[in-house]
Each structure stands twice: as structure tokens, then as C-alpha cells.
Amino acid sequence: MNKIRNIKGTKDLLPDTTFIWQELEEKIHHFNQQFGYKEIRTPAFEESDLFKRSVGSETDIVNKEMYSWIDQGGNNLTLKPELTAPVTRAYIQHELGKSNPINKLYYIDALFRRERPQKGRQRQFHQFGVEVFGSKFPEQDAEIIIMAFTFLQSLGLDDISLEINTIGSKSIRGAYITILQDLLNKYRQDFSAIDKQRLDKNPLRLFDSKDLKCREIVNETAPTIYDYISKEDRLHFDNVCSILNDSGIQYTHNQKLVRGLDYYTRTTFEIKSSSLGSQDALCGGGRYDELVEQLGGTSTPAVGFAAGIERIIMTLENQIQRSHKSIDIFMILISSDALSPGMNLANNIRNKCNLSVITETLRRSMRSQMREANRLNANYSIIIGEDEIKSNTAIIKNMQNGEQINMDMDKIINYFIKG
Ligand code: HAM
Numbered sequence: 001m002n003k004i005r006n007i008k009g010t011k012d013l014l015p016d017t018t019f020i021w022q023e024l025e026e027k028i029h030h031f032n033q034q035f036g037y038k039e040i041r042t043p044a045f046e047e048s049d050l051f052k053r054s055v056g057s058e059t060d061i062v063n064k065e066m067y068s069w070i071d072q073g074g075n076n077l078t079l080k081p082e083l084t085a086p087v088t089r090a091y092i093q094h095e096l097g098k099s100n101p102i103n104k105l106y107y108i109d110a111l112f113r114r115e116r117p118q119k120g121r122q123r124q125f126h127q128f129g130v131e132v133f134g135s136k137f138p139e140q141d142a143e144i145i146i147m148a149f150t151f152l153q154s155l156g157l158d159d160i161s162l163e164i165n166t167i168g169s170k171s172i173r174g175a176y177i178t179i180l181q182d183l184l185n186k187y188r189q190d191f192s193a194i195d196k197q198r199l200d201k202n203p204l205r206l207f208d209s210k211d212l213k214c215r216e217i218v219n220e221t222a223p224t225i226y227d228y229i230s231k232e233d234r235l236h237f238d239n240v241c242s243i244l245n246d247s248g249i250q251y252t253h254n255q256k257l258v259r260g261l262d263y264y265t266r267t268t269f270e271i272k273s274s275s276l277g278s279q280d281a282l283c284g285g286g287r288y289d290e291l292v293e294q295l296g297g298t299s300t301p302a303v304g305f306a307a308g309i310e311r312i313i314m315t316l317e318n319q320i321q322r323s324h325k326s327i328d329i330f331m332i333l334i335s336s337d338a339l340s341p342g343m344n345l346a347n348n349i350r351n352k353c354n355l356s357v358i359t360e361t362l363r364r365s366m367r368s369q370m371r372e373a374n375r376l377n378a379n380y381s382i383i384i385g386e387d388e389i390k391s392n393t394a395i396i397k398n399m400q401n402g403e404q405i406n407m408d409m410d411k412i413i414n415y416f417i418k419g
Helices: 015-034 048-054 060-065 084-093 138-154 170-190 193-201 203-208 212-221 231-247 309-319 336-353 366-375 386-391 409-418
Strands: 045-047 068-070 076-079 103-112 124-133 160-166 267-273 281-287 302-308 329-333 357-359 380-384 393-398 404-408
Touching: 015 103, 015 124, 015 138, 015 309, 045 048, 045 084, 048 060, 048 076, 048 084, 084 103, 084 124, 084 302, 124 138, 124 309, 138 160, 138 231, 138 267, 138 281, 138 302, 160 231, 170 193, 170 203, 170 212, 193 203, 203 212, 231 267, 267 302, 281 309, 302 309, 329 336, 329 366, 336 357, 336 380, 336 386, 336 409, 366 380, 380 386, 386 393, 393 409, 404 409
Parallel strands: 329 357, 329 380
Antiparallel strands: 045 076, 068 076, 103 124, 124 302, 160 267, 267 281, 281 302, 380 393, 393 404
16 A cells, blocks of 8 residues: 655654754743743634735745635635734734733744745744834844844854845835836846736845846846935934944844845844755844734834744754663563553652653563663663562662662652652
């Protein structure tokens, strides 16, 4: 019979890898708590309109990459391709802004984009990120940029670089877009059908076109948006830069960094790793002051970022020690009469002594069970056979020095409590 395989662009995380994820997730929780950010979790799917109205209908994500379907009730649904929109939807729906003037939120989650799979690019991938609602001030932009950068540094990544830019408020965009259209219309015949559509509807998206020729034309011809932003936008950006300068974080100002999602206003930034190859973006984010209102809430400034967990783990791969964590006790059970008392004892030790105990469930020989205890790096084994059952005892073996003692069953818990 044919074996069923996982879907292209998805990955199974096997036990020799999941421990890396667990450690990273613990660090993310701890780090965010240090900054006073609280976790938010949103459903795996949303109404498709949420992404069309936020990420934007001319973006690659909405245009080509969403997993969308009509369910049995006729609802148009989408597996979430990103989290800024769902978190903003939840912020508005639960009126989080009413109980608190500032909401500092973070998440760790799985996302879905139907991109062409390659190293560092999957169709199901994971992000951790933050979204802050309430502050319009540059120190909030700087806080999250510093967070993203120092978190990646704290993991030992030293080949990372930060690029920042500002794309100004949406109010200035009209004039800039007309100029772009006038200039780029000359090259219309060189653009793909999708880029022609972008040229007409949202030429800013041409900066992150996947078509190399288009990107080259845009980069060589188009003026940067930085030349068109307002005095206030510039001041905001200068203030973000000034805080970053004081914090000692190195960055470059990349005037072409517009990012591939429509909701951004003012600050945009990306952190890249030189060890990643072509998919080198570890983290991206920016300000999106108009999104809350655009999705039906009361106007609230907001800023956030998201980092790809698979890509972080890829860059860490060389440093990861695949050491076996030890377990406390392996329970060796040699007669069928020992199974039930052995499992009970194991449970009592777990509950009362807070130790890890693995019990034998393969009915192997004494020798192979002892070999298994060694393989698992157990600190102790507890051996229960026919003789022990008769005398209501168990043998406790210290696996480090080989010492064995025979002990009454009812004294074992105390023995391990005392350590
Ligand atoms: P994004 O740039 O689309 O931004 O994604 C952020 C990060 O997710 C990327 O830098 C990359 O590390 C990772 N990533 C994206 N697509 C894939 C993929 N197919 N496979 C593996 N990793 C991937 C956003 O999603 C915005 N919501 C970020 C944000 C939050 N802006 C404001 N708040």
C-alpha cells in the first residue's frame, strides 16, 4: 500500500529536534516577560477579508499565497499567513484598548503561505513576534527594534545585521505613487502581468516584486519614498535612530526597504543573517498606525515585528549540542506481578518527589532493560522481580557508581525525597 507523506513545504519535528524548539520557546517567553509583554493566541483561521483588508490585495501573500477555502456554511476562510492582522482583529474585538492605554503583546505561532518551498522557506512555518498598541512615540519603535536585535544576539547569533527605513504616513503616499507610476509606465512592457497590475494599483509593491528584472528597473529608476515624507515623519525617524545610536546597536538606513505588506506607515525594519543564503531575513517589522482604524477600531497607533523560528534554528544549528538529557529513574520490571506495583511506585515518585521516571512496557529481559536504562542516561534504576514482590521490596541501583541497595517499598519515596 502507498505510504502517505507529509505535504510539500511542511516539516515533521522529530524528538531529536523538538528539544531545541522547547528551549527556544522558553527563552522567548522569558525574554518577553522581562519586557512586560503578555502572550496572545489567536485561532488558526480567520475570515479571508481580514487579510485582504490589512496585508493588501496586491501583495504576494494575498494574491498568490493564501490557503483559502469556502467552508460548508459558505464562509470564505483563510489559514493565517501572518499574525499582525489577527492580533489587531482580536485587539479591536475584545476592546483591549479600553482597559489599558498600552497593550504590549507577543505570540509564538504556526503560519501558512503557499510559496515555492526552498531552504528557509516553507508552506507551514512558525514565527514569534510582538505587537504593541497605543504608543505613537519613537521610543516604542526603538524598544521593539532593540528587543528583536538583542534577543537574536542573546542566542549567540553574531552574523546579524539591522536595516531600518521610514515610508512615512499614508497621507504622503498619493503624490509619491503618482510620480512612481509616471516614471515606471515607460518600462511597462518589461513587467509581468502581475507587476503591471501592481503598477496600476499599488506601485510600492514593485519594490519587493519576485521578478528580478522588475526589481532592477525599480531600484535604478524610482526615487525613494524617503525624499517625499513629511517633516514630522522625518523627525519621528530621526528620534528612532537616535535611541538606537545611544543603545549601541549598529544599523544601516536602507531607503528602499518598504516591506511586502500594505499596512506599514513610518518605520520599517529587517534583521538579516549572512549565514542563511538567499532567504536571509530573520525578522521584519514596522509601524502600522492606520491598521486598527482600517479594520473598524478607533484610531490607535501600533508597531510590531515577527521573526521566523525555522530560520533562527537554522542559524543556530552549528551551536546546538545534541546531548541526551538524563532521566532520574528507569523502572526495571522483571515479572508480570511486578507491573502493577512498579507502575504505582513510579507514579508516586513522580507526584511526591517531582522526578522523571520511565517504566518498562516492552517486557524485555533484565539485561536489555538495564541496557535501556544506561542508554537513557538514568541516574537510578529501580528493579522489581519475583523475589522483591514476595518481600515487598525493590532494588535501587545508583547508575553512576553501580551501588545497589535493597529497600522496603514504603521507604522508597522518603529515600528519593531526601535525595
Ligand atoms: P514577514 O516579513 O512576512 O512579516 O515575516 C516575518 C519573518 O517570518 C521573516 O523575516 C521570516 O524570518 C519568516 N518567514 C516569512 N515567510 C516564511 C516562510 N515561508 N518560511 C519560513 N519563514 C518565513 C510579517 O509576517 C509581519 N506580520 C511582521 C510584523 C509584525 N510587522 C508588524 N508586526
